[in-house]
Amino acid sequence: MAQQFKYTLPVAETQWKFPAAGEVAFTWDYDARSEDLLRLYAKGKQEQWDAEARIDWSLPVDPEDPMQMDDQVVPLFGTPIWHKLSGKQRTELRYHSQVFNLSQFLHGEQGALVCAARIVQDVPRIESKFYAATQVMDEARHVEAYRRLLSEKFRFAYPISRPLKTLLEQALGDPRWDFTYLGMQVLIEGLALVAFQRIRDYSKNTLCRQVNAYVMQDEARHVAFGRLALRDYYPELTDAERREREEFVIEGSYHLRDRFNSPEMWDRLGFDAKEVLQTLQNAEGQIRFRKRLFSRIVPTVRDIGLWSERVQKAYTELGGIQYASTNAQEMLDHDAKVAEEFDRKMREGFAVAPK
Ligand SMILES: [Fe+2]
Ligand SMILES: [Fe+2]
Numbered sequence: 001m002a003q004q005f006k007y008t009l010p011v012a013e014t015q016w017k018f019p020a021a022g023e024v025a026f027t028w029d030y031d032a033r034s035e036d037l038l039r040l041y042a043k044g045k046q047e048q049w050d051a052e053a054r055i056d057w058s059l060p061v062d063p064e065d066p067m068q069m070d071d072q073v074v075p076l077f078g079t080p081i082w083h084k085l086s087g088k089q090r091t092e093l094r095y096h097s098q099v100f101n102l103s104q105f106l107h108g109e110q111g112a113l114v115c116a117a118r119i120v121q122d123v124p125r126i127e128s129k130f131y132a133a134t135q136v137m138d139e140a141r142h143v144e145a146y147r148r149l150l151s152e153k154f155r156f157a158y159p160i161s162r163p164l165k166t167l168l169e170q171a172l173g174d175p176r177w178d179f180t181y182l183g184m185q186v187l188i189e190g191l192a193l194v195a196f197q198r199i200r201d202y203s204k205n206t207l208c209r210q211v212n213a214y215v216m217q218d219e220a221r222h223v224a225f226g227r228l229a230l231r232d233y234y235p236e237l238t239d240a241e242r243r244e245r246e247e248f249v250i251e252g253s254y255h256l257r258d259r260f261n262s263p264e265m266w267d268r269l270g271f272d273a274k275e276v277l278q279t280l281q282n283a284e285g286q287i288r289f290r291k292r293l294f295s296r297i298v299p300t301v302r303d304i305g306l307w308s309e310r311v312q313k314a315y316t317e318l319g320g321i322q323y324a325s326t327n328a329q330e331m332l333d334h335d336a337k338v339a340e341e342f343d344r345k346m347r348e349g350f351a352v353a354p355k
Contacts, residue, residue: 005147005150005151005157006155006156006157007156007157007158007159008096008099008156008157008158008268009158009159009264009268011159016160016165018169018172018173019173020118020172020173021173021174021175022118022121022122022175022176022177023122023175023177024121024122025121025122025123025124025177027124027125027126027129029126030126031126032125032126032127033125033127033232034125034127034228034232036228037125037127037128037130037131037225037228037229038127038130040131040221040224040225040228041127041130041131041134043221044131044134044135044138044221045134047217047218047221048134048137048138049141049214050141051141051144051145051148051214054214054343055145055207055210055211055214056206056207056210056346057148057152057207059205059206059207059210060207061153061205061207061208062205064091064094064095065091065094065095065098066095066098066153066154066205066208067098067199067203067205067208068203068204068205068208069098069198069199069202069203069204070202071090071094072285073198073202073285073289074090074093074094074097074285075093075097075260075262075276075280075283075285075286076093076276076279076280076283077283077285078283078284078285079279079280079282079283080279081271081275081276081279092269093269096265096268096269097262097265098154099150099154099155099156099157099158100158100161100262100265101195102146102149102150102154102157103150103157103158103159103160104158104160104161104164104259105146105192105195105196106143106146106147106150106157107159107160107164108164108188108192109139109142109143109146110139110143111164111168111184111188112135112139112142112184112188112189112222113136113139113140113142113143114168114172115168115171115172115180115183115184116132116135116136116138116139116184117132117136118172118180119132119135119177119180119181120132120133120136122177122180123177123229124177125229128225128229131225132225135218135221135222135225138218138221138222141218142215142218145211145214145215146211146215149207149208149211153207158264158265159264161259161262161264163255163256163258163259163261164188164255164259166255167183167187167188167252167255167256168183168188170183170248170251170252171183171184171187171188171252174248178229178230178233178234178245179245179248181226181229181230182226182230182245182248182249182252183248183252184222184226185222185223185225185226185227185229186223186226186227186230186249186297186300186301186304187249187252187253187256187297188256189219189222189223189226190223190294190296190297190300191256191259191293191294191296191297192219193216193219193220193223193296193335194292194293194295194296196212196215196216196219197212197216197335198289199212200212200213200216200338209342210342210346213338213339213342214339214342216335216338216339217335217336217338217339217340219335220331220332220333220335220336221332223296223300223328223332224329224332226300226304227300227303227304227328230304231303231304231305234304234305234306235305242305242306242308243308245306246306246308246310246311249301249306249311250310250311250314253294253297253314253315253318254314254318256293256297257290257293257318260286260289260290260293261277261280263277290318290319291319291320291322293318293319293320294315294318294319294320294323295320295323295326296323296328296331297320298315298320298321298323298324298326299323299324299326299327299328299331300328301315302324303328307324312324
């Protein structure tokens with residue numbers, strides 16, 4: 001695989017380094033306390049897969065519109081700005097918005113790889129170290145898959161967005177081990193499930209759908225991991241300590257909402273970013289998407305016990321409060337089933353039709 005990874009904007013640094021805080025935790029207590037986590041670890045081992053073999057990389061994509069999504073998902077669709085765009089400008093916007101999102105998936109996956117490795121080191125319990133070790137391998141595979149999709153099937157990539165960078169820095173910069181989980185397993189991966197799902201369920205390109213279905217099968221386990229590990233830990237904390245976690249979740253959720261603003265993309269495309277962001281506030285498709293953004297995060301935040309009035313108020317403002325009564329496990333089980341269905345259809349040798 002010799003290809004060159006091209007960025008459409010200058011990447012200011014060729015690497016990103018910052019001091020990590022934290023403690024290395026060994027345990028001499030090899031007795032596992034959580035049967036649920038051990039079961040999840042067993043599943044993590046059994047469900048390992050090879051991105052090279054399981055995905056059919058020879059599947060073609062339309063060079064101008066690789067994901068082939070309905071225009072309703074293109075930001076600005078249906079707004080006065082959209083109506084003024086020429087066909088060529090719409091094609092360009094469609095393409096860039098796909099590349100922008102996919103690039104954030106790729107950088108987020110690298111973040112997940114680093115976070116999972118960090119958890120192996122910091123988390124006190126043996127069964128969590130076991131599980132996190134399987135996640136390290138999963139995340140390497142995800143970086144591999146998105147890197148390949150981007151560099152083989154798209155023409156360029158975008159650098160990491162500022163909100164994602166800030167959230168990663170906060171999750172990894174805090175010395176307390178559970179903040180890595182909050183930033184990654186609860187927030188970033190919870191949001192990723194929604195973004196991946198949109199492609200898995202609505203793209204008309206089989207390769208794009210397949211990559212996202214398989215990655216989601218793993219992500220569903222990762223979100224479950226965060227839930228199980230923190231659900232046992234948070235009742236042990238004092239009210240003041242729990243409040244700090246709630247603050248982190250609230251602030252992080254606002255960063256996640258902003259992650260879709262992509263001012264750098266609007267600049268790159270020659271739009272007035274300020275005007276576009278204002279228009280997007282009231283764009284119907286964006287309002288619908290923003291409402292769904294927190295559908296995977298809210299049930300987890302409630303389950304792990306960070307459900308104070310302040311948190312509920314924040315999700316009311318962010319538009320995700322209606323998911324408080326959603327059964328998170330049912331959704332995660334469904335993700336696993338969809339991936340298995342893909343396997344079956346690929347084995348049978350016919351293209352998987354979108355819903
Ligand atoms: Fe991942
Ligand atoms: Fe993950």
